[in-house]
Amino acid sequence: MSHFDERAAPSELDTAEGLKISSLVANLDDESPSLAWRSDLNETLRAESNRLQRRRRVVFWLRPAMGLAFAASLMGVVFLRSVAESPSSNSLEAKLVSEFRAVAASSEVAGPTAVAGVELASSRGGSSDRSQEDEMWNQLVDENAISL
Amino acid sequence: MKTRFRSNLVSASAVAFALSTSAAWARTEDGPSPVLNYAMQSYGTQRYVGSRIVAFRRDGTDKRRTEYVTADGRRMRTEYPPDSDAAGQIVVETSGERREFFPNQNVIRISGGRESELSRLSSFLRRMGDRVRIKETGARSVAGRPGREVTLSDPDGNLRQRLVVDDATGLVLKRELFDSVGTVVARFEFIRLEFRDRIDPRLFRLVRKGARIIRPFDELKSIIAGTPFVLAEFPPDSGFKLEFSRLMNPPEGKVLLQLYKGEEGRVSLFQTLAEVAPGQLRRFGREEVKTLSWRSRDRYFALVGNVPAATLERLKRLIVISP
Numbered sequence: 001m002s003h004f005d006e007r008a009a010p011s012e013l014d015t016a017e018g019l020k021i022s023s024l025v026a027n028l029d030d031e032s033p034s035l036a037w038r039s040d041l042n043e044t045l046r047a048e049s050n051r052l053q054r055r056r057r058v059v060f061w062l063r064p065a066m067g068l069a070f071a072a073s074l075m076g077v078v079f080l081r082s083v084a085e086s087p088s089s090n091s092l093e094a095k096l097v098s099e100f101r102a103v104a105a106s107s108e109v110a111g112p113t114a115v116a117g118v119e120l121a122s123s124r125g126g127s128s129d130r131s132q133e134d135e136m137w138n139q140l141v142d143e144n145a146i147s148l
Numbered sequence: 149m150k151t152r153f154r155s156n157l158v159s160a161s162a163v164a165f166a167l168s169t170s171a172a173w174a175r176t177e178d179g180p181s182p183v184l185n186y187a188m189q190s191y192g193t194q195r196y197v198g199s200r201i202v203a204f205r206r207d208g209t210d211k212r213r214t215e216y217v218t219a220d221g222r223r224m225r226t227e228y229p230p231d232s233d234a235a236g237q238i239v240v241e242t243s244g245e246r247r248e249f250f251p252n253q254n255v256i257r258i259s260g261g262r263e264s265e266l267s268r269l270s271s272f273l274r275r276m277g278d279r280v281r282i283k284e285t286g287a288r289s290v291a292g293r294p295g296r297e298v299t300l301s302d303p304d305g306n307l308r309q310r311l312v313v314d315d316a317t318g319l320v321l322k323r324e325l326f327d328s329v330g331t332v333v334a335r336f337e338f339i340r341l342e343f344r345d346r347i348d349p350r351l352f353r354l355v356r357k358g359a360r361i362i363r364p365f366d367e368l369k370s371i372i373a374g375t376p377f378v379l380a381e382f383p384p385d386s387g388f389k390l391e392f393s394r395l396m397n398p399p400e401g402k403v404l405l406q407l408y409k410g411e412e413g414r415v416s417l418f419q420t421l422a423e424v425a426p427g428q429l430r431r432f433g434r435e436e437v438k439t440l441s442w443r444s445r446d447r448y449f450a451l452v453g454n455v456p457a458a459t460l461e462r463l464k465r466l467i468v469i470s471p
Contacts, residue, residue: 017450050437054235092400093425096420096424096452097402101328102205103407104454107407107414109202109204114204114213122438
């Protein structure tokens with residue numbers, strides 16, 4: 001049998017202690033609430049109702065405002081990120097790609113040394129003794145070639 | 149007379165053969181581009197002597213040269229007129245190497261050999277597929293020779309390349325390359341051209357006793373001496389050969405550029421002192437130019453090339469860095 005078996009309850013109420021409590025409850029005065037108490041209660045209820053209404057009003061406006069603020073901040077983050085990452089034609093990355101395009105196209109057509117602008121590509125000026133000597137040899141070859 | 153007849157017959161047969169076997173991948177909006185396919189298949193088969201104007205934009209200025217060219221198949225000899233800034237230079241290109249003689253310094257510069265620029269164009273077209281619009285825009289005469297014009301545009305219709313192909317031989321008589329806003333950034337055009345039956349093979353030897361031999365790698369070493377940059381290179385078996393190196397001086401700090409050439413296209417290896425943002429680099433590259441950037445040993449590296457992205461990844465793995 002369960003400890004909480006319903007059949008056990010009446011027998012427990014029939015104990016001396018149970019009967020004593022029962023008579024105490026039966027002898028209690030039937031007090032009706034006073035007008036002052038009721039008035040206080042009404043005041044309290046009204047105040048509580050006003051507070052709840054105010055809270056509802058605040059929540060009514062605050063909830064969309066918070067959503068709006070969240071959306072705005074999200075947009076702000078996305079915008080700032082896109083601004084930070086937007087390709088600026090003056091950035092280092094732009095210069096690397098544009099330099100590649102320029103040298104690749106020119107090298108294809110004109111050859112690498114012409115494009116590189118290496119010092120060697122300039123054959124004029126600053127000639128060495130060796131090249132002056134070479135020039136004299138070339139003149140001799142040209143003159144002889146003409147007379148051939 | 150008999151020789152000329154035979155030559156014309158050979159040319160006509162070449163045209164017929166090329167047109168009949170033209171690959172279907174160089175396509176116009178209406179179908180294959182016979183003219184472009186003919187030019188690609190004829191590359192390196194012509195013998196000629198001629199003059200051409202070569203022009204390109206460099207650092208905001210236009211550079212222009214006249215070249216005297218002699219070609220036998222894939223071998224080419226280039227000389228310059230006496231009033232040219234390159235007067236005295238001689239360039240001999242073969243399939244194995246490119247030799248340039250600089251008389252003032254008594255130097256012969258040896259770099260990677262002549263490869264078909266049209267083979268690079270063909271691999272580019274294969275890669276881009278329908279994203280390149282090819283149009284045959286009619287007859288054009290260059291250096292007194294009848295030819296046909298072909299244009300290559302991006303999907304938005306921006307003109308990126310224009311070629312005129314010789315009717316009789318398939319030789320590219322004129323070629324113009326445009327940047328993204330339609331400016332011509334590089335071009336050549338024959339102004340005199342004469343086809344020959346035979347070219348003296350000795351014209352394609354460039355040897356000079358006593359001349360100092362330099363290679364692009366020697367130039368690279370001398371350029372980076374005294375700079376914070378490290379010696380970084382692709383190994384010989386990478387398929388890419390160094391064409392030249394140069395230092396750039398943008399406000400963000402020095403940049404080292406190394407330009408490489410391979411069958412797939414060209415690739416620049418950049419070393420920078422300032423950070424390179426991969427996202428921004430990618431955005432500028434757009435479709436035809438691929439990019440890759442990373443940081444190593446307190447330096448920033450970037451690969452930019454008109455090759456597939458997988459090739460850049462492969463080259464990144466292959467880079468040899470010497471301290």
